[in-house]
Amino acid sequence: MTQPHAFLHPSGWKAPKGFANGIVAEGRTVFLAGQVGWNAQQEFDSDDFVAQARQALANIVALVAEAGGRVEHITRLTWFVTDKKDYLSRLSELGQAYRGVMGKHFPVMTLVQVVALVEDRAKVEIEATAVVPK
Numbered sequence: 001m002t003q004p005h006a007f008l009h010p011s012g013w014k015a016p017k018g019f020a021n022g023i024v025a026e027g028r029t030v031f032l033a034g035q036v037g038w039n040a041q042q043e044f045d046s047d048d049f050v051a052q053a054r055q056a057l058a059n060i061v062a063l064v065a066e067a068g069g070r071v072e073h074i075t076r077l078t079w080f081v082t083d084k085k086d087y088l089s090r091l092s093e094l095g096q097a098y099r100g101v102m103g104k105h106f107p108v109m110t111l112v113q114v115v116a117l118v119e120d121r122a123k124v125e126i127e128a129t130a131v132v133p134k
Contacts, residue, residue, distance in 0.1 A: 005023045005131060008024065009022075018109070020109075021108070023107060027132050028131065029131055030067045030129065030130040034078075035126050036052065037056045039055065044121045049086045049124060050090055053094055053098070056125065057098065060128045064130045071105050073130045073133070074128055078111075078112070078127040078128075079124060079125075080112050081114070082113070082115070084113040
């Protein structure tokens with residue numbers, strides 16, 4: 001199977017860890033609303049940051065599948081977290097949770113700390129874009 005997209009990495013640039021600097025993709029673009037760490041009934045099973053991140057990623061994968069895509073078609077993730085220190089102090093656990101859902105696919109990613117999210121119990125919200133081949 002050929003890659004659904006090409007990663008952009010200029011010569012001489014240090015390799016990014018856990019994300020891509022850029023991706024070129026062709027196909028049907030799928031835009032996903034920000035996903036928080038709740039289940040299909042819109043209920044939080046946990047107040048733990050890593051558990052919520054895992055669930056938000058699983059929600060994204062389910063939505064991409066609904067569009068006929070797979071994990072490797074995800075081209076961008078934008079993370080909104082309420083506590084940057086919680087994110088940074090738990091990178092190892094978060095990496096395990098991420099790989100459990102996303103495998104070794106690391107699209108373009110941005111992380112922003114925000115004061116709060118609309119859902120009071122949410123500690124993370126992840127917005128995604130995917131490009132599904134025609």
